[in-house]
Amino acid sequence: MSNSKSRALKYEKRRAVIVEKQAKITNKGQITVPRAIRKALGVGPGDVLLFEVDNAGVSVQRARTKSPFAKYRGIGNRGIASGTKEINRWVRGMRGR
Numbered sequence: 001m002s003n004s005k006s007r008a009l010k011y012e013k014r015r016a017v018i019v020e021k022q023a024k025i026t027n028k029g030q031i032t033v034p035r036a037i038r039k040a041l042g043v044g045p046g047d048v049l050l051f052e053v054d055n056a057g058v059s060v061q062r063a064r065t066k067s068p069f070a071k072y073r074g075i076g077n078r079g080i081a082s083g084t085k086e087i088n089r090w091v092r093g094m095r096g097r
Contacts, residue, residue, distance in 0.1 A: 021034035033041075033049070041062050043049065050063040073082055080090045 019036050019040050021037050023031040023034060025031055033043070037060075038044065041049070041060070043062050048063040048065055050061050052059045052061070080087060
């Protein structure tokens with residue numbers, strides 16, 4: 001057995017396949033993501049997918065489109081606008097400059 005085949009077999013033993021679907025590539029290089037896969041990823045129209053290639057193969061996941069910290073912006077900064085310039089302006093004002 002070749003080294004690449006044995007590596008693939010080892011990978012197959014570790015991963016549990018829950019949903020497996022096929023998609024055909026168009027002449028433009030586009031695919032339609034099957035409904036079961038879209039549902040498993042939690043994506044819909046306009047969402048972005050991230051394709052990652054490593055030694056084990058290719059994985060697809062939903063891409064993060066906004067900062068996970070966005071919901072915390074502004075907490076504890078009452079009266080101070082967000083952004084580096086505004087914070088620096090506030091600090092200079094506190095220092096009397």
